[in-house]
Amino acid sequence: MTSTIPPGADAPPVEAAGRYFNGASARPHQVCLRLDGRFRVTGPGVARDWNPLDLRAADSMPPLMRVGPAHEPERVEFSDDALAAALAARCPDLHRRDEAGGVLRLVLWSVAAGLSVLLVAILGVPHLARLLVPLVPETVEARLGATVEPQVLRLLGSPPACTEASGRAALARLVARLAAAGQADGASPSDLAVSVRRQGTANAFALPGARVILLSGLIERAKAPDEVAAVLAHELGHVSARDPTRSLIRASGTSFLLSLILGDLTGSTMIVAIGQALLSAGYSREAERAADAHAVGLMARAGGNGAALADVLERISSDDDRRGTLDLLRTHPLTAERAAAIRALAGPEAPGRQILSAEDWAALKGICGPSP
Amino acid sequence: MDVETGRRAPHDAAVTFDPRLNGLTWLALKGALLSLVTFGIYRFWYVTDIRRFFWSRTAVDGSPAEYTGTGKELFLGFLVALAILVPVYLGLFALSFAAPALAPFSVVISFVTLFLLGQYAIYRGRRYRAMRTLWRGIRLGQDGSGLAYAARAGAWWLLVFLTFGVAFPFMRASLERYRINHTLVGTSRMTSTARGRSVLGPWLLFYVVALGPLIWLGLALLAAADFSLPTDLLVPRPGGKPGETILNPAYAGSNIGLIANTLLFATAVCIPAALLLIPFYRARETRAFMRAARLGGVRLASSLRARDFYWPYIVYGLSLLGIFLALGFVTGVMVFAAQNAGVSVIHWIVILAYLVGLPLFAVLYVRLVQARLWAAVATSTVVVNPEELAAVLASSRGAGSGLQEGLADALDVGGALQIGL
Ligand SMILES: [Zn+2]
Numbered sequence: 001m002t003s004t005i006p007p008g009a010d011a012p013p014v015e016a017a018g019r020y021f022n023g024a025s026a027r028p029h030q031v032c033l034r035l036d037g038r039f040r041v042t043g044p045g046v047a048r049d050w051n052p053l054d055l056r057a058a059d060s061m062p063p064l065m066r067v068g069p070a071h072e073p074e075r076v077e078f079s080d081d082a083l084a085a086a087l088a089a090r091c092p093d094l095h096r097r098d099e100a101g102g103v104l105r106l107v108l109w110s111v112a113a114g115l116s117v118l119l120v121a122i123l124g125v126p127h128l129a130r131l132l133v134p135l136v137p138e139t140v141e142a143r144l145g146a147t148v149e150p151q152v153l154r155l156l157g158s159p160p161a162c163t164e165a166s167g168r169a170a171l172a173r174l175v176a177r178l179a180a181a182g183q184a185d186g187a188s189p190s191d192l193a194v195s196v197r198r199q200g201t202a203n204a205f206a207l208p209g210a211r212v213i214l215l216s217g218l219i220e221r222a223k224a225p226d227e228v229a230a231v232l233a234h235e236l237g238h239v240s241a242r243d244p245t246r247s248l249i250r251a252s253g254t255s256f257l258l259s260l261i262l263g264d265l266t267g268s269t270m271i272v273a274i275g276q277a278l279l280s281a282g283y284s285r286e287a288e289r290a291a292d293a294h295a296v297g298l299m300a301r302a303g304g305n306g307a308a309l310a311d312v313l314e315r316i317s318s319d320d321d322r323r324g325t326l327d328l329l330r331t332h333p334l335t336a337e338r339a340a341a342i343r344a345l346a347g348p349e350a351p352g353r354q355i356l357s358a359e360d361w362a363a364l365k366g367i368c369g370p371s372p
Numbered sequence: 373m374d375v376e377t378g379r380r381a382p383h384d385a386a387v388t389f390d391p392r393l394n395g396l397t398w399l400a401l402k403g404a405l406l407s408l409v410t411f412g413i414y415r416f417w418y419v420t421d422i423r424r425f426f427w428s429r430t431a432v433d434g435s436p437a438e439y440t441g442t443g444k445e446l447f448l449g450f451l452v453a454l455a456i457l458v459p460v461y462l463g464l465f466a467l468s469f470a471a472p473a474l475a476p477f478s479v480v481i482s483f484v485t486l487f488l489l490g491q492y493a494i495y496r497g498r499r500y501r502a503m504r505t506l507w508r509g510i511r512l513g514q515d516g517s518g519l520a521y522a523a524r525a526g527a528w529w530l531l532v533f534l535t536f537g538v539a540f541p542f543m544r545a546s547l548e549r550y551r552i553n554h555t556l557v558g559t560s561r562m563t564s565t566a567r568g569r570s571v572l573g574p575w576l577l578f579y580v581v582a583l584g585p586l587i588w589l590g591l592a593l594l595a596a597a598d599f600s601l602p603t604d605l606l607v608p609r610p611g612g613k614p615g616e617t618i619l620n621p622a623y624a625g626s627n628i629g630l631i632a633n634t635l636l637f638a639t640a641v642c643i644p645a646a647l648l649l650i651p652f653y654r655a656r657e658t659r660a661f662m663r664a665a666r667l668g669g670v671r672l673a674s675s676l677r678a679r680d681f682y683w684p685y686i687v688y689g690l691s692l693l694g695i696f697l698a699l700g701f702v703t704g705v706m707v708f709a710a711q712n713a714g715v716s717v718i719h720w721i722v723i724l725a726y727l728v729g730l731p732l733f734a735v736l737y738v739r740l741v742q743a744r745l746w747a748a749v750a751t752s753t754v755v756v757n758p759e760e761l762a763a764v765l766a767s768s769r770g771a772g773s774g775l776q777e778g779l780a781d782a783l784d785v786g787g788a789l790q791i792g793l
Contacts, residue, residue: 021435023509026558027762028435058438059428061390066436073509073766077435103406106417110410 011090016080020046023073033078035086039067041076048074052091067094117257125253133246141245142191145209148248152207159197162216167367170360171196174225177355178233181301182240192239194232198368202316204231206238208245216368222312225356225364229302230295230309237294243283292338296345304355306346310339384673385433385758389750393743397735399425404734408727416450417443422738423501430750432507433758441504442774449500449778453493456779460485487529489779491522495551497780502555503772510766516554524550541575541657542568548661557667558766566664574649574656582646589635596627651681662753669760672753680748688740695732699725 013036020031020041031043039055041048050069058066063079067087078084088094136144153159162168175194192210199215206212212235214228222228238244283291296306356364403418420443427439464482467474474481495518502512528543545568552564655678662674703721755761 019434021508024766025762026508026510026764028508059424060436061392061429064431064436066438068509073506075509103417106414107406107410110413113413114411 011086014083014086016078016083018076018078018080020048021075021077022046023068023075031076033076033080033083035083035090039087052087053093055087055091055094056096057087057094121254121257125257126250128253129246129250132249133242136242136245136249141242142209144245144248145207145211149207149211149213152205152213153197156197156199156215159199159215162196162198162368164363164367164369166363167196167365170356170363171367173360174229174232174356174364177302178229178236178298181298182236192236196367204235206235206244208242208248210239212236212239218312219365219367221315223315224305224308224311224354225361226299226305226308226354227312228364229304229355230299230306231312233295233298233302233306234291234309236298237291238283238287240294241287241290243287243291247283289338289341292342293345296342299355300346300350302355303353305350305353307343307350310342310346314339383757383759385755387750387753387755388431389747390429390431391747393739396425396739396743400735400738401731404731408730413447416446419443419446426743426746427505430746433755433761435508438506439504440506441500445500445774446777449775451778452775453778457489460489484526488522488526491525492518493779495521497777498551499772500774500776507557510558510764511769512558513556513767513769513772514551514554515556516550521547521550538576539568541571544568544571544657545661548664552665556767558764560668560764563666564661564664565666566661570660570664571653571657574653578646578649578653581649582642585638585642586635589631589638593628593631593635596631651685652678655681658749659752662749667761668763669757671756673756674749674753676749676752680752681745684741684744684748687744688736691736691740692733695729695736699729 013034015032015034018031018033018041020029020043021027022029029043029046031041031046034040034042035052039050039052041050054069055067056070058068058075060066060077062084063081064077065079065084065087066075066077068075070093171194175192179192192212194212194214196214196216196219200217201215202217202221204212204214204218212232214232218231219228292309295309299306299308399418399421403414403421406414407418420439420441423439423441427437430437464478464485467478467481495516499514499518502514505512525543525547528539528546532539532543545566548566549564552562552566555562655676659674659676662672662676665672703725706721
């Protein structure tokens with residue numbers, strides 16, 4: 001029982017005319033094709049005799065048919081339905097492709113690969129960012145901040161800087177007091193840069209390289225200087241914990257991996273995603289609690305009211321109608337528990353203190369000049 | 373004499389494309405849906421299927437072409453390209469930190485690097501497609517260097533930039549000559565005599581349509597103002613952002629105001645109108661470049677008409693319009709029903725529109741645009757002196773590396789089907 005005899009070998013032979021190409025030249029040879037137990041190609045100067053089991057058909061549109069032995073450049077072209085049908089019946093491997101099949105396997109593998117990249121992006125990258133941040137030198141972080149700040153400002157709608165001289169002097173005195181208080185526990189960065197921008201939302205941002213942006217909406221809605229100072233101290237808490245740099249590394253890593261699986265490698269989504277992540281993705285709950293504690297401690301040492309942080313957060317959260325997408329509460333969700341923790345840390349006598357004199361507070365209120 | 377086939381001239385052979393597109397819809401649908409679930413990885417297999425489909429339906433002198441590439445090769449090429457590209461991206465990213473003096477130019481440096489890399493990738497991708505194409509069992513090929521091609525493209529684009537675009541057709545012709553002169557069919561080398569001059573006319577039409585009325589109206593404005601434009605013609609918009617200007621209302625009734633308004637209106641009309649000329653230019657260029665190609669004594673004659681390039685886009689645009697109207701209608705009905713029922717369905721509508729729309733657009737695009745453009749180019753082409761094709765001999769070169777097209781995919785340049793040679 002040998003298996004090399006193709007099925008239907010005892011069927012009547014089929015003949016047709018065709019063109020033979022030897023694979024070495026493009027010259028067509030008119031030939032006669034005959035399929036019996038073998039596939040015979042005969043013509044002037046051509047005599048081929050192929051086993052039908054070795055034949056493979058290349059893609060072609062019926063009635064044209066194109067066959068040749070597997071892995072050989074020789075081809076026969078013909079347009080004859082009877083011969084095509086006979087070949088299809090007697091050559092089981094006629095349409096076999098070395099590569100075909102395995103679509104299900106491909107789908108399963110790529111879904112698995114995609115999920116693993118997704119898991120790395122969600123779980124692995126934040127951990128990696130935490131490990132990497134201490135390795136970033138201060139000079140690199142300063143340059144990072146310089147690169148990122150214009151992008152963040154563009155996403156905020158390019159708000160103009162507030163430069164009223166007396167207001168800036170009051171802000172400088174406030175920053176100096178907080179920095180001096182921070183120096184006591186040696187955690188304050190050397191080149192702190194705090195700027196105020198005219199923007200209606202009540203928020204503040206810490207960027208890499210000890211850059212802090214206060215939006216004028218926050219100063220407008222504060223009822224006491226300590227409220228502004230406490231938010232500033234909270235951002236300084238993020239700065240000294242290097243949260244902005246960690247967030248930047250995490251956002252770049254995640255968006256790089258996501259653009260990898262989404263097939264977009266031109267980097268366009270990446271740049272947008274990084275800025276957006278810095279603005280809207282808040283820090284972890286632990287980072288916020290640490291920044292709160294840092295703020296209260298700083299305010300106490302500077303002779304201010306740490307509990308004002310809870311006051312201003314509560315006031316903003318009650319103004320529901322003015323809440324925008326970049327509101328402080330979006331990035332710093334306020335819970336009753338968080339406010340209570342801030343007040344407990346500040347102690348009962350804190351509300352009696354005030355960090356700036358009345359004149360300085362009035363000057364700070366006017367840092368953006370008369371409102372338009 | 374070849375009387376019974378009814379060809380135009382006894383010694384010409386037609387290039388044919390089978391217009392029956394059965395199976396293409398299913399191919400595109402399957403490709404789009406599987407690409408969706410596989411995070412796009414299936415696209416390499418989809419591209420391979422599409423190419424096999426188009427190659428096998430395109431016949432020169434009665435013998436169809438054969439595509440022997442595989443999806444696996446494309447995918448591996450993509451992975452190799454990633455290994456090259458990721459360090460390049462990281463390097464570009466690090467450059468702005470390592471050298472702060474370069475930071476203001478980092479966008480330009482990134483653009484130039486990626487552009488040159490893209491041109492290199494296009495040339496390598498073309499080599500892969502050539503080496504995976506068989507005709508009568510004879511392998512096509514491409515020599516020349518991707519780096520040389522990228523350098524030429526870079527220098528030409530600089531010239532185009534410096535000449536306000538006038539050099540564009542000359543660049544196209546020069547790059548076409550480089551590509552064709554390095555294309556081989558077996559051992560026979562193709563040659564091209566493409567000249568920029570031959571498509572300069574259609575190219576200058578862009579300037580006539582886009583800039584002609586503007587220049588004319590500008591001159592009229594100058595004449596009406598006695599060649600001294602009033603300095604207060606444009607005033608800042610009241611309450612607008614800085615830099616935003618409007619026409620000074622004081623000139624509303626005068627000749628100057630009328631012409632200035634027409635000028636603003638013409639700017640809004642002429643520049644989009646010029647974009648409508650793109651298919652016209654593409655058709656003229658394809659025809660001219662086809663006619664300029666030679667393979668020994670064999671040459672191509674093309675009777676491609678511009679309307680063959682417009683028609684697919686018009687049909688595609690109209691069907692898109694129909695789909696959007698239908699989707700809008702369905703959305704409206706669903707939102708109305710949901711409002712009455714008091715549930716929010718907007719998320720589901722977006723997801724549904726995406727799942728229905730993406731495969732639908734993929735099918736429509738490949739059937740209505742790609743297939744028709746391909747057919748228009750193929751069927752309008754005739755091979756002159758086809759008997760000399762018999763002189764083409766197979767080359768002993770191997771099939772070449774299968775990794776060459778990955779970079780083009782990773783950089784998103786080039787596509788499954790490139791119209792023209
Ligand atoms: Zn915070």
